[in-house]
Amino acid sequence: MSIKKLANGKYLLSIRPWGAKGKQVRKQFTTKQKAINYQKKLLAQEQNEIKTDTRTLIELIDLWFFAHGQTLKSSIDTKNRLLAVANCLDNQVAMHLKPEDYINYRTARLDQGIKSSTLNRELTTFCSMFNELERMGIIHYKTKLLTVRKLKEVKTELSYLTYAQIEILLEQTKQSKNQSLYYVVMLCLSTGARWSEANGITQSNLKSTGVEFLDTKNGQNRFVPITSDLMQLLKGYLQINKNFNSCYSAFRSALERSEIKTPVGQSAHILRHTFASHFIMNGGNILTLQKILGHSSLLVTTRYSHLAPNYLNEATIYNPIEYK
DSSP states (O other), X not given: OEEEEOTTSOEEEEEOTTOTTSOOEEEEESSXXXXXXXXXXXXXXXXXXXXXXXXXXXXXXXXXXXXXXXXXXXXXXXXXHHHHXXXXXXXXBGGGOOHHHHHHHHHHHHHTTOOHHHHHHHHHHHHHHHHHHHHTTSOOSOOGGGGOOOOOOOOOOOOOOOHHHHHHHHHHHHTSSOTTHHHHHHHHHHHOOOHHHHHTOBGGGBOSSEEEEOSOTTSOOEEEEXXXXXXXXXXXXXXXXXXXXXXXXXXXXXXXXXXOOOOTTOSTHHHHHHHHHHHHHTTOXXXXXXXXXXXXXXXXXXXXXXXXXXXXXXXXXXXXXXXX
16 A cells, blocks of 8 residues: 655555455545545455454355356356355354364364365365455455365375276176267277266267367367277267267276276276376377376376386486496
8 A cells, every 4th residue: 555645746545455456446635644544444444344244154155156156167066065065164154264163174074084185175165265255355354264284195096907907898888788888988098088078079079080079177178189990980879879878877887897996086087097007108208198188287197107118217227336
């Protein structure tokens, strides 16, 4: 905030009473004292607004959803997660929410077996909501949740299917009553597509030499080449059926029949890991893999780098015992 004397003899007040990201007020006064008095009035109003903000967590969630949340890709799921947390916190007045309230809730969830990564996403989503509400001027305070640290996450090893397991699984998909299952699994294994991306393609997604995936998780379209044999297979099915049936449940059943054990949370997603793992093990480039998978950050893709044939082999050459 500042008060400056102008060339015309007046005083210019420039202030953001609702924070650095709030609305800026600029007003001229005939005397410096009048500018100071107006500044005090604005700051008093701001403090009064904060003290009288009795809106509950659910009320703010509804406001956030109307003003911003509904534009997000997973808008309904995100809102439902926020509402679930709000109800567990007894839907208290939002500005009175204390870090210890949230920590107690989180501890109870940990005792129920909820993973740290899930709870960290909840905290990030909640803080993002409050930050967005403040940015839009709907609230004029910073949530105390920003002081809560994320939990340490134990990184689980990414699992993938061997060639023998792939053959067993494909055989089970052919035996499924869901005729779409085999084609969707083949597409996932051949392109590294997420299950929803592969299950949602139609004939219009099939281009001359590959598949164009639209409306992906990060909002970016991407093109992945496929073999001519797979192209003909997909075209043959989609020309007759127009689109794939929903077949996630059928996949779970086929996986169970195959007796292949996968880590928790990696049922259909193991197909994506399988593509990426074999891509690197067979000599594929990590930067190319990033583009194929559609990762916005290379850091995510490097999870597979240890599978490269020559990964860190220089350790056997340049160590002080061998390198003389």
